[in-house]
Amino acid sequence: MDKIQMVDLHRQYLRLRPELDLAMQEVIDSCAFINGPQVQRFASHLSSYLDVPSVIPCGNGTDALQIALMALDLKPGDEVIVPAFTYVAAAEVVSLLGLIPVWVDVDEKTFNINPWMIESAISPKTRAIVVVHLFGQCCDMEKIIQIAEQNHLYVVEDNAQSLGAEVLFADGSRRKAGTIAHIGTTSFFPSKPLACYGDGGAVMTADERLAERIRMIANHGQQQKYHHKIIGCNSRLDTLQAAVLDTKLPHLDAFAEARRQVAERYDEAFGNDPRWQIPVRASYSTHVYHQYTLQVADGQRDGLQQYLREKGIPSMIYYPLPLHKQAAFYGFSRIGSVLSASEKLVQSVLSLPIHTEMAPEEVDYIIETVCNYGK
Numbered sequence: 601m602d603k604i605q606m607v608d609l610h611r612q613y614l615r616l617r618p619e620l621d622l623a624m625q626e627v628i629d630s631c632a633f634i635n636g637p638q639v640q641r642f643a644s645h646l647s648s649y650l651d652v653p654s655v656i657p658c659g660n661g662t663d664a665l666q667i668a669l670m671a672l673d674l675k676p677g678d679e680v681i682v683p684a685f686t687y688v689a690a691a692e693v694v695s696l697l698g699l700i701p702v703w704v705d706v707d708e709k710t711f712n713i714n715p716w717m718i719e720s721a722i723s724p725k726t727r728a729i730v731v732v733h734l735f736g737q738c739c740d741m742e743k744i745i746q747i748a749e750q751n752h753l754y755v756v757e758d759n760a761q762s763l764g765a766e767v768l769f770a771d772g773s774r775r776k777a778g779t780i781a782h783i784g785t786t787s788f789f790p791s792k793p794l795a796c797y798g799d800g801g802a803v804m805t806a807d808e809r810l811a812e813r814i815r816m817i818a819n820h821g822q823q824q825k826y827h828h829k830i831i832g833c834n835s836r837l838d839t840l841q842a843a844v845l846d847t848k849l850p851h852l853d854a855f856a857e858a859r860r861q862v863a864e865r866y867d868e869a870f871g872n873d874p875r876w877q878i879p880v881r882a883s884y885s886t887h888v889y890h891q892y893t894l895q896v897a898d899g900q901r902d903g904l905q906q907y908l909r910e911k912g913i914p915s916m917i918y919y920p921l922p923l924h925k926q927a928a929f930y931g932f933s934r935i936g937s938v939l940s941a942s943e944k945l946v947q948s949v950l951s952l953p954i955h956t957e958m959a960p961e962e963v964d965y966i967i968e969t970v971c972n973y974g975k
């Protein structure tokens with residue numbers, strides 16, 4: 601058995617190598633490294649897949665969030681609600697733009713922002729909510745959109761971890777994560793559900809006016825070359841990355857299915873053990889299992905991680921510190937709700953290996969090893 605990886609990029613490359621090599625070689629032969637035809641081709645394929653009118657590729661997922669917030673034309677000092685338990689990117693760009701992050705707790709079961717705590721966090725300065733579809737599962741978008749509409753707030757969906765997941769609405773309809781709010785963003789970082797071989801990201805929207813602004817902002821605030829209407833930035837998806845992504849996009853649902861099968865085996869093996877809680881599937885979302893995250897009870901998490909390391913099984917703590925306790929934000933943020941779930945989760949979460957190339961004997965070994973912990 602090879603060394604077990606959290607994400608096995610090499611094995612996936614070997615499996616898809618003929619199509620990937622062909623696509624990459626085509627870009628190199630053309631030397632159209634920036635703005636080659638593959639970039640728009642990929643954007644239009646992703647737009648069809650997601651069923652959203654506009655997909656604007658950009659340099660990475662953090663840029664995508666920055667561009668999204670710049671497009672909303674917020675004023676310094678405006679408040680933006682963000683979850684306290686998540687990756688730093690959303691809160692970071694909020695601060696960079698002179699806006700104030702307002703921390704709201706997550707639901708302990710789903711790891712996603714708790715809609716019931718959003719309302720009390722809203723002040724006269726609040727203008728937007730950035731929700732993050734964490735670990736492969738969507739937030740409760742129906743409830744979030746309802747609160748946002750009642751309070752005239754923009755909503756941005758950070759969908760770096762859940763591309764391909766679907767929100768299930770009460771009326772039976774379903775829509776892809778990242779296409780429901782005013783703007784959605786994603787990342788194509790090599791470990792993400794749809795991954796390139798470097799940096800990449802995209803912004804999506806159904807609002808044509810916003811789409812135009814987003815395109816301008818990502819391209820130095822210009823529509824016509826050397827005529828800059830607004831302050832923008834330089835954020836591009838390069839052609840090689842677009843070619844890799846366009847090759848992988850038709851496999852995206854199969855990637856999710858492969859991870860789902862691993863998750864089902866983990867669920868079955870770990871589900872009835874009082875030492876940990878398996879990931880909860882929300883009724884309003886499908887799950888693409890970007891991560892498989894256990895909550896380990898009674899301070900046993902670090903012990904379990906150390907034991908797994910000794911047995912050659914990697915695991916990760918996403919995330920070890922809630923954002924309201926990060927030094928960077930001291931004095932530049934506001935607490936919007938009790939944050940007890942976020943504070944508890946950082947002590948208990950442990951993400952196990954899950955990826956598109958896991959061999960059945962690797963899953964067997966991980967299951968057997970985890971179940972034997974402390975025995």
Ligand SMILES: *Cc1c(COP(=O)(O)O)cnc(C)c1O
Pocket residue numbers: 660661662663686687689690732758760761786787788789799800801
């Ligand atoms: C990875 C990630 C990002 C940032 O993406 P980059 O491409 O690394 O800039 C933003 N938000 C979330 C939730 C992420 O997981």
